[in-house]
Amino acid sequence: MIDLRSDTVTKPTPEMREAMARAEVGDDVLSEDPTVNALEARCAELMGMEAGLFVASGTMGNQAALFAHTKRGDEVIVEQYAHVGMYEGGAFAVLSGLVLNKLVGRPWGVLDPNEVRDAIAPDDVHRAPTTLVCLENTHNMSSGTVITAEQTRAVADVAHGRGLKLHIDGARIFNAATCLGVEARLLVKHADSVQFCFSKGLAAPVGSMVCGTREFILRARRARKLMGGGMRQAGVLAAACHVSLDTIVPRLHEDHAHARLIAEELATHDGVSIDLNAIQTNIIRFALDPTVMEGRRLAGLLRDRGILIDARGGQKFRLVTHNDVSADDAQTVAQAFAEVLTV
Numbered sequence: 136m137i138d139l140r141s142d143t144v145t146k147p148t149p150e151m152r153e154a155m156a157r158a159e160v161g162d163d164v165l166s167e168d169p170t171v172n173a174l175e176a177r178c179a180e181l182m183g184m185e186a187g188l189f190v191a192s193g194t195m196g197n198q199a200a201l202f203a204h205t206k207r208g209d210e211v212i213v214e215q216y217a218h219v220g221m222y223e224g225g226a227f228a229v230l231s232g233l234v235l236n237k238l239v240g241r242p243w244g245v246l247d248p249n250e251v252r253d254a255i256a257p258d259d260v261h262r263a264p265t266t267l268v269c270l271e272n273t274h275n276m277s278s279g280t281v282i283t284a285e286q287t288r289a290v291a292d293v294a295h296g297r298g299l300k301l302h303i304d305g306a307r308i309f310n311a312a313t314c315l316g317v318e319a320r321l322l323v324k325h326a327d328s329v330q331f332c333f334s335k336g337l338a339a340p341v342g343s344m345v346c347g348t349r350e351f352i353l354r355a356r357r358a359r360k361l362m363g364g365g366m367r368q369a370g371v372l373a374a375a376c377h378v379s380l381d382t383i384v385p386r387l388h389e390d391h392a393h394a395r396l397i398a399e400e401l402a403t404h405d406g407v408s409i410d411l412n413a414i415q416t417n418i419i420r421f422a423l424d425p426t427v428m429e430g431r432r433l434a435g436l437l438r439d440r441g442i443l444i445d446a447r448g449g450q451k452f453r454l455v456t457h458n459d460v461s462a463d464d465a466q467t468v469a470q471a472f473a474e475v476l477t478v
């Protein structure tokens with residue numbers, strides 16, 4: 136099957152499995168796993184930050200960062216559809232006792248610095264103190280659109296000017312960097328922390344990285360333990376992540392080209408709503424007019440042709456390209472849409 140439901144469905148490559156088998160390991164809770172330690176140092180360097188922390192998932196990375204930046208009762212400014220606020224089980228409230236102030240991202244998940252400035256709570260006993268702003272790059276709910284270094288800087292300037300920190304949920308930061316043709320470190324240069332995932336477009340089986348200052352990472356390390364995320368011989372996982380950086384990051388532009396190809400086919404069909412300008416990386420979002428076809432029927436017809444898509448959104452779909460979708464697969468998908476949507 137060609138599985139477009141998510142970039143989390145990728146299987147580890149043979150090279151990853153081999154690296155996992157060969158990995159030197161130790162007890163990572165004691166900071167004694169050489170493969171994890173090397174990955175943390177490598178990622179900190181890549182992000183231009185002081186230190187890194189290997190965690191089990193993107194959710195754990197974001198939540199450890201929130202925990203480390205704030206105290207109970209603080210308010211965090213986020214974009215309205217940000218993963219950290221919508222899809223992490225309310226962990227910001229459960230684990231860190233935070234409230235969110237959700238702003239409309241315009242365009243495509245980018246926070247307007249003036250709106251951020253206006254949203255910061257004044258020093259008033261009635262208000263929860265605002266201490267953190269979060270950005271998501273790429274922005275999942277907007278089709279994987281990218282936030283530029285300049286846009287990030289504008290938000291960071293406002294946040295820092297008022298003594299707030301800036302965290303970036305960079306689950307797909309390497310997709311953003313690839314799209315913009317810049318080093319990932321440039322996109323997080325003005326932030327205080329970043330979380331990015333190895334288990335999405337980077338095709339590793341497990342793991343995310345949080346980066347920031349040494350002092351922040353010490354607090355995030357405590358949070359990771361508190362959340363039950365202290366892993367022991369985690370080097371077997373980190374070994375695959377090293378391979379991601381070596382072999383998958385350099386090929387992400389292929390995923391973007393495949394997404395583009397499929398999106399351009401979709402855009403030729405009546406009843407398909409798609410914003411081609413928002414197809415910048417590996418995520419395609421589109422809506423299908425129910426008078427053309429019920430969403431579930433579309434998913435069924437594609438399944439008959441060996442293509443899996445997520446049909447939980449009714450008439451709204453998200454397709455994601457990744458390392459297990461080849462150029463031929465992308466052609467097959469485009470051809471399948473051409474057939475099933477041409478009535």
Ligand SMILES: Cc1ncc(COP(=O)(O)O)c(C=O)c1O
Nearest residue numbers: 192193194195218271275304306
């Ligand atoms: C933007 C974004 N942030 C964070 C996460 C959470 O990652 P995980 O599923 O590894 O917890 C996801 C997952 O899809 C995501 O898309």
